[in-house]
Amino acid sequence: MIVRALRTGMVAAALAVTMTAGATASAADLAGSSGVGDPYFPDSGNGGYNATHYDVALRFTPKDHRIAATVTMTARATQALRSFNLDFRGPEVVSVTVDGRRAEFARQDDELVITPASVLVEGAEFKAVVSYAGRPKARKNGTLGTYGWVRSRDGAVVLAEPDGAANWMPVNDHPSDKATYDFAITVPKRLKALANGEPLAPVAHGNLTTYHWRQSAPMASYLASVAIGKFEITYGRVGKITVITAVDPKFKKSLDDVHRRTVKALRWGRKAFGPYPFRTSGAVVDDPKLDYALETQDRPVYGGFVPNDDFIVHELAHQWFGNSVTVREWKDIWLNEGFATYAEWMWREHVSKKDSAAKTFNSYYRQPGTSPIFASPPGSPGREQMFGFPVYVRGAMTLHVLRKRVGDKKFSRILKTWAAEQAGGHGTTEQFTALAERISGKELDKLFDVWLYRKGKPKRGSW
CATH class of the missing domain: 2.60.40.1730 (tricorn interacting facor f3 domain)
Incomplete structure (x- = not known):
């Protein structure tokens, strides 16, 4: 075995290249x-x-x-x-x-x-x-x-x-x-x-x-x-969390309303999902009419519209599910979007007993198998469908089926434990399913397989 320094005097400080049988490290290897x-x-x-x-x-x-x-x-x-x-x-x-x-x-x-x-x-x-x-x-x-x-x-x-x-x-x-x-x-x-x-x-x-x-x-x-812009900005606090809400002058009449509803949703999220993972929160409402919102870390951005409660809850839920706990590969995007969508269902249930998550689930489940929400499996949607209806809606339906199987208390514990144990890092579907089984003490492979990976509308009794 021969060891050759790339530069004289840099054997310890630089790379040592090992050559065996006449082979040398190529530029591509480095x-x-x-x-x-x-x-x-x-x-x-x-x-x-x-x-x-x-x-x-x-x-x-x-x-x-x-x-x-x-x-x-x-x-x-x-x-x-x-x-x-x-x-x-x-x-x-x-x-x-x-x-x-x-x-x-x-x-x-x-x-x-x-x-x-x-x-x-x-x-x-x-x-x-x-x-x-x-x-x-x-x-x-x-x-x-x-x-x-x-x-x-x-x-x-x-x-x-x-x-x-x-x-x-x-x-x-x-x-x-x-x-x-x-x-x-x-x-x-x-x-x-x-x-x-x-x-x-x-x-x-x-x-x-x-x-x-x-x-x-x-x-x-x-x-x-x-x-960057001529923003109107207001500040507030939820515990030790600084809440900063900024709106383009076009939306200045909505500044206080967006801020108030963001604070309200943030307080609820801390109870539903556990401690908020960051030091600041809030919202940015800017004028480009993009017709979507994005859960940019700390302060979601709303592109050209004043968000309603569903949007605010969805994007704030991402701070736990997607931002703090982040996917390692984009195929697991349901861990972001399915969770944030189900947060909307939980919020509606929180503010109105008549609008339960079960009612929302049933309204979607009654749709025929040809519905767009059943067009692809959310656990492996493919690049073109990674932000499609199945990832959002069927992903949320998966969580509701899990909730019904394990019960409300254990389901709440699963969500909070997921957010706490993976905080600041990454998570995979396999890790989440293992956590759900550990906390519930139930065998859940079939449930997740049917709802996340099989094509078409899941049949009752199949999970």
Whole structure:
């Protein structure tokens, strides 16, 4: 066995390459993969490292809708790296450094390929700094709609699920790699800027103001959000939770109402699902008419409409189910959407005894097998149906069937234990079903198989 140092004097500090039978490590062997191999988004995310923190410094110029930004990613190498990738389809890259040294870089499709000045050792922490400038764009998809960096009348708003974060920042864009974030957003003083987490003191300098936000809880990249505009903002508290609600001036008459109903739903959610997982909450209502809401971490964004109670409860429930407990692969998306939809049913039951979850379940179950809610199995819906009716409605129906099988007390315990045991991390369907069996003491394989994985309308008695 021969050990050869890649650089003289760096045997201990850099990579040692082992050669046997004349074989040598190729450049490809030392490159992080350009995707994590998710069944639905195989090119999203990147291999070879885990991101732990992002510092996002961004300056927005409304006149030409340009940004100038620098993103610093702190990460740990999970293998020796001669090169690694970031997902990025945003503006032109100006410069890249790794650990303070200039690095080579290239754009390949939706990837930013970075080659550091020296090989990164497995287990080493490193910092990659990417500076770029230009006009970020929205991502448009016939099934998923418009998302990413979306222009508003007076600024912009970011809604990035499932793969839109790479439209505006270089990132390891997959929910399996969560990180903390710091944002410094500089805008003309007539505008305001919001992001995830807690607000720090804004800093005024001339005709500009820099707004600082800190997300100290791990966050999937699709939940990272920035909102820039002439917002009307109000503040409140629920226990130690700071509630921040912001609305575009178009909706200023609804500010107090949205805030009040958000606070009310948050109080209920803490009783239904256990301790709220973050330090702040609230809502952002902006003017782009997107006809959907997104559970951006801490403060959901409502795209162009004033949300009713169902929307607010749904998006706040995601803070527990989806944001704190995050899917490892997109095929398990029912753990987000089925849970948030069932939260709506529970809320209606809470406010009106006449509108029980059982009544809602039965109204859907009476639909014929040809109904869209039975079009695909929610536990494996396929990429095109990952936000379809089965994931939301049949996913919620699955939880109601579970509730009836195990009883209200154990069902409540299952939800709260799931949120507590997986808090800040990830969860899979297999983990959830195992938890449900552990707490209930019942065999539930058939129930979950019928409701999550079999095609068509489940027949009574089949589970």
